[in-house]
Amino acid sequence: xxxxxxxxxxxxxNVTADPAFLFFSRRHKEAFSHLVYGIKERKGFLEITxxxxxxxxxxxxxxxxxxxxxxxSALILNPxxxxxxxxxxxxxDLGIEFKQGSGSxxxxxxxEFLIQQLSCGNNVVLIIDEAQNLRPSILEQIRxxxxxxTEKEKLLQIVLVxxxxxxxxxxxxxxxQLRQRISVRYHMLPLHRxxxxxxxxxxxxxxxxxxxxxxxxxxxxEIFEYSQGIPRLINILCDKILLAAYAAGTKCIGQEMVKKCxxxxxx
Numbered sequence: 630x631x632x633x634x635x636x637x638x639x640x641x642x643n644v645t646a647d648p649a650f651l652f653f654s655r656r657h658k659e660a661f662s663h664l665v666y667g668i669k670e671r672k673g674f675l676e677i678t679x680x681x682x683x684x685x686x687x688x689x690x691x692x693x694x695x696x697x698x699x700x701x702s703a704l705i706l707n708p709x710x711x712x713x714x715x716x717x718x719x720x721x722d723l724g725i726e727f728k729q730g731s732g733s734x735x736x737x738x739x740x741e742f743l744i745q746q747l748s749c750g751n752n753v754v755l756i757i758d759e760a761q762n763l764r765p766s767i768l769e770q771i772r773x774x775x776x777x778x779t780e781k782e783k784l785l786q787i788v789l790v791x792x793x794x795x796x797x798x799x800x801x802x803x804x805x806q807l808r809q810r811i812s813v814r815y816h817m818l819p820l821h822r823x824x825x826x827x828x829x830x831x832x833x834x835x836x837x838x839x840x841x842x843x844x845x846x847x848x849x850x851e852i853f854e855y856s857q858g859i860p861r862l863i864n865i866l867c868d869k870i871l872l873a874a875y876a877a878g879t880k881c882i883g884q885e886m887v888k889k890c891x892x893x894x895x896x
Contacts, residue, residue: 682861
């Protein structure tokens with residue numbers, strides 16, 4: 630609705646996980662570096678956690694886009710699967726052809742593929758998003774996947790991505806074997822206050838802004854207090870702000886407009 634008015638090629642504050650809009654805050658850079666290190670060094674299990682809306686899924690998609698052709702990948706966004714469905718989904722995502730069979734036959738297919746990739750000098754990574762929703766039995770199945778290894782290195786790098794509840798779940802005594810295998814961990818925190826203005830400018834720039842959209846200095850304080858630095862909340866509020874500015878016929882956004890939008894969002 631407001632794209633033409635502001636001269637934008639797309640909406641800058643969508644809440645979809647679009648890696649093209651990823652803003653590398655200090656925490657995002659650190660999380661990304663942990664992931665790249667864990668995958669390249671074949672560390673086996675990696676764990677990335679963070680509050681809702683901190684950009685975990687977007688980070689994972691950006692990671693997948695950055696992988697070289699020698700790294701094969703599978704991404705599971707919906708972890709509400711049975712053991713059999715999990716294996717099928719992994720094989721399908723890796724492009725492995727298979728016939729319907731037992732879980733053990735699917736596991737053998739995966740193992741053959743991993744050994745073949747290793748012989749070609751390739752690496753394989755499996756990313757499971759929303760991993761806090763995985764049932765303990767499925768987590769145990771995933772642990773067994775980590776047994777696919779040679780004497781020197783892991784054949785499959787597994788990244789568990791989830792909300793803080795994932796950390797609590799992995800502290801369960803029943804999952805201690807899995808917890809002990811996680812060699813790379815990182816917990817993502819929201820943006821710092823001094824990163825907020827750069828975050829907003831970055832997303833506007835990616836969306837094609839020519840710099841005519843002006844957020845007054847006072848608006849940053851209001852936006853940060855509402856969002857507490859959580860990117861998803863920043864996006865929801867800023868999208869509302871741009872709509873309000875469009876309705877008012879202005880490209881200059883002040884503190885009162887931000888306060889009004891916050892009040893409307895809060896009902």
